[in-house]
Amino acid sequence: MFKHYLQHAFRHIRRNLSYTFLNIFGLTLSIASCLIIFLVVRNELGYDTFHRKANRTYRVTMNALDFNPSVSFGIVPAMRNDFPELEEVSQYWHQGDGLLKVGNVRYKERNYALADPQFLKIFDYQWLAGDARTALVEPNTVILTQSIARKYFGDKDPLGQVISWDNRFDLKVTGLIKDVPGNTSMPFDFLISFETVKPDLKAPMAEFYAIGGGNAFIVLPENYTVQQLERKMPAFIEKNWGPQIAAGAKLPLQPLTDIHFDQRYLDQGGIPTTSRSTYWGLGIVAVFILITACINFINMATAQATRRSKEVGVRKVMGANRLQLIRQFLGETAVLVLIALALGIAAAIAFLPVAGRWLDVKISAAELATPSVIGLMIGMTLLVILLAGLYPAFVQSAFRPVISLKGKSGTTSRGLTLRKSLVFIQFAISQILIVGTLVVASQMDYLKNQDLGFNKAAVVSFPVPDSARQEVIRQQLLQDPGVQAFSFSSSPPVYSFSFTDFRSPENGMTQGDVTEVKYIDEQYTDMFGLKMLAGEKITRQHTGDTIRNAVINEAMMHKLNIFDPSVAVGKHVLLINDRYNIIGVVQDFQSESRHKKIRPCILIYRPGAFFMASVRVDMSNMHATMDRIGKTWSGLFPEELFAYEFMDDRIAAMYKQDAKTYTAFKLFSSLAILIGCLGLYGLVAFAAVQRTKEVGIRKVLGASVLDIVVLFSKEFILLIIVAFCIAAPVAYYVMQHWLGNFAYQVHLGGGIFLVAIAASFVIAGITIAYQSLKAGLANPVNSLRIE
Incomplete structure (x- = not known):
């Protein structure tokens, strides 16, 4: 009987090639799309879930005036001492810029971190060589990922090799792991032992009360709830911080699996956050695609009912019952769906590399063979067969023989209504x-394109390793015909590195709030086209000046309960305990993504904090200009490697x-x-x-x-x-x-x-x-x- 149904199904396919092609093509597209969407959604919603202890792992964060993912380096030893019941406490410190040297070849790396030995007890990586228990115990040791090891050493065994870091440390390779999965909140190309820099972390960085530092991770023991630990945190903060600060400060415990989706924090280590609902929405699109393909099948099957009415009539006269006819029509549907499934899987495999590049996700075709994906395919196949085939099977098997043999279905009106509804x-x-x-x-x-409050066109930024040579590089680059403007600062407008507490008792603001601090030179305002609303721009100040001047943005002005920029000029603000005289107000400009409201920002002249240079280049001969800038920079800093970033690229990364x-x-x-x-x-x-x-x-x-x-x-x-x-x-x-x-x-x-x-x-x-x-x-x- 099964063989008969199969033969009849293929005979029907041959007789209705155009109908079959449309159905199979639509189902193939829908199945391939659903598989790719499932892998993308699983990848995005599965951030950090590949670690075995993920559901018990938390990041210790700071919440005093704002949410900060970084805490001082004093937190980890204090928690180890005060909470011996914790399974693990670990220090992690992501780095965004470093010089590596292998032999005579130098590399500029932007994605690496420092970690202590406990880090490898919390997080799971696939080890290719080395021992996770000892790899980061000693100072001057490093673990490489597979791709970075191949980049540095080719096919040579990396274990035991030596890498120079920032011209200060010679690191011995003690471990090799597979590349870190793309869906992690702690991406790195290599891990350096935290013991390497621990002697350099002097006060105040290592003090408990310091603002900012690295990330602290903890693992709760089995059958120990996060609420139990949270109840102990106020006493822990008061003991280590003092009662005055403890009254307004908290150390929230952020679940590891929430890091990628929590947009409250100041910075996420360069990893953009997102909303879970966005990817649930993409999952709904996959459901829509599948429903649309099933609707196509039902519509065309019911539309063809009149063509098959005589066939149904003949079969019923010959003794076929309704159940047999339903099996036949469902069998035909199953054949079409299985063909589409095979083609859909092939299409998904072929398209995955392209989709990975377009969507910037790391997904391999091997993931199609995982149990969850196989289960999805089986479930999706059965669902499509039932959705697409059940109704047409019942409709066509219900034809009455006498009417059917006259070439009528007897269900034209009902079928038409159904098709219109679908x-x-x-x-x-x-x-x-x-x-x-x-x-x-x-x-x-x-x-991307709305006014950011500053001029980002053709601006390139790069670090300045030695402040003593600032004026030399300024003068040399301003002589370059391709350089139109030049400025030093702690950070250009779209870089946010420094935040601190501010108050203004004279304006009735006795409670502190958070402000971003940018240290800028006298050319910064003009170069970036910041619009002054009142007062004066930042000018050069001598180190011996007792009056500290500052320019604030509109957001800070409003925090001071002032709404007229001219009124703000002459007022004062306190940054921690330092008093600054407001000499001007600048229009708000975007320094973080538009996911967040523009926060208060204060601009201060301080040459000792000028870590970056920015230039506006002539785009008509940009490549030649950048080559000359690179040579000038390398001539002044021969031990370093020149690396730069266009402002547009930085904004796109947001x-x-x-x-x-x-x-x-x-x-x-x-x-x-x-x-x-x-x-x-x-x-x-x-x-x-x-x-x-x-x-x-x-x-x-x-x-x-x-x-x-x-x-x-x-x-x-x-x-x-x-x-x-x-x-x-x-x-x-x-x-x-x-x-x-x-x-x-x-x-x-x-x-x-x-x-x-x-x-x-x-x-x-x-x-x-x-x-x-x-x-x-x-x-x-x-x-x-x-x-």
Whole structure:
């Protein structure tokens, strides 16, 4: 019997190649898309879950006036001493800039960290060589990842090799691990023993009360709740910090698996955060894609019911019962779905490398063989067979033999109503996806291209290792014809490194708040085009000056309860205990991503804190200019390696995660709409065949080609309008919630929804146009001769 069903299924496929192609192609696209989306969502929502102790691991953070992921280096030894019940306490310190030397070859690295031996007891990595228990115990030791070891040593065994770090330390390679997975909040290319720098961490960095430092991680014992530890933290803070500070300071315990999704913190070590809801939304897009493909199948199967009514009648007369017919039709569906599954898996494997590059995720085809993905494929296959095949099987098996043998199905009206309902659902899904994609695109454009409050065009920044040579490099670079402007600072506008407490008792602000501090020279304001609202710009001050001047931004002015910039000039603020005279107010500028509101910022002249230089270069001959800057810099700092970053690249890095979201939604929403178009095309093609005589009669009676096109289009136009009435409020609610992740966001106005419905009309019109024009241009004599 099974062989008979299989033979009949393939016979039916051969007889209906166009119908089969549309179904298989749509299902293939949907299965491939769902598999890729599943891997992407699992990757993003699975940040740090690959560690065995992830559910018991917490990061100790700081919350006094703001949330800070870094704590002083005094926290870890204090916690080890005061909480002996903790399974592990570890110190981790991510580094963003370092010079490595292997033999005579130098490398500039931006992604490495320091850690103590306990770190390797908390976090799990795949070891290729070395011993995790001892690899970081001694000072001057380093663990390499596989890719960085290959970069430095090729095919040589790296164990025992020596690497020079920052021209100060000779590090011995004591371990080799596989590359760290991409979905981790602690990315690194190599790990240096924390013991290497421990002697250099003198007060105040090693003091308990210091602000900022590294990350502290703890592991709770089994059957020990985080609430138990949190109840002990106030006493711990008071003991080590003193009662005055303990009254307003906390050390929140942040779950390891929440780090990637917690956007409250000042800095996340260069790893952009995101919202879990974003990726749940992408998962919903996958469901939409699958539903759309199933709708296509149901629509075309029920539309073809009249063609198969005689076959059903003959089988019933020959003794087939309804259950046998249901098995037959479900079997045909299963064959199509299994073919689509095989093709979908092949397509997913072929497209994964491309998707990985577009979405900036590390996903390999081997992940398709994991139990969870195999389970998904089995479940998805069964679900599609049931969703796509069950209703058509029941409809077709219910035909009555007498009516069926006359060539009628007896369910035309019901089948037509169902098809219209399903097309309505498709249009609603498409419009929700169109609105979502347009909103994400608008927000991304706003993030990248709206006024940031400063001039970022053609600006390059690079570090200055030795402050004693600042004036030399300034004079030499200003003589370069390709350098249009030059400035020293602790950080350009979009770099945020330094934060501190500020108060202003004279303005009634007795409680402290957090401000960003930027140390800048006298050229900074003009070079970056900062707009002065009142007062004077920062000017050069002598080290012996007793009056400390500062310029504040609007956000700080408002914190002082002042709303007229001219009134703020002459007032004073306290940074910790240092008193600064406000000489000017500058318009707010963006120094962090637009996920967060602009925070208070104070600009101060302090040459000893000028760690970075910024230049505006002539873009007409940019490469030659950068080569000359590099040679000048290397001539002054021969032991270092020149590395620079364009301001545009820095800004793009802020929105790296958002760009991934936009690319994913744009790609998979387009696929969902394409799959819907395939089904709509198949329906119109089938309708054109079914209404061949009607079209011929209408043409004989004087109908134009336009009349025929309108005939095929009008019912779909009505469905688009009704679907829009449902889709618009749903899309508005969902996208308004998504925009809530940003402190600054686009307005969700009616224009986006008008574009969405117009796009729906265009997409449907293009899909319908070919078949309706073909029917309208056909010779009526030929159509009326068909019997």
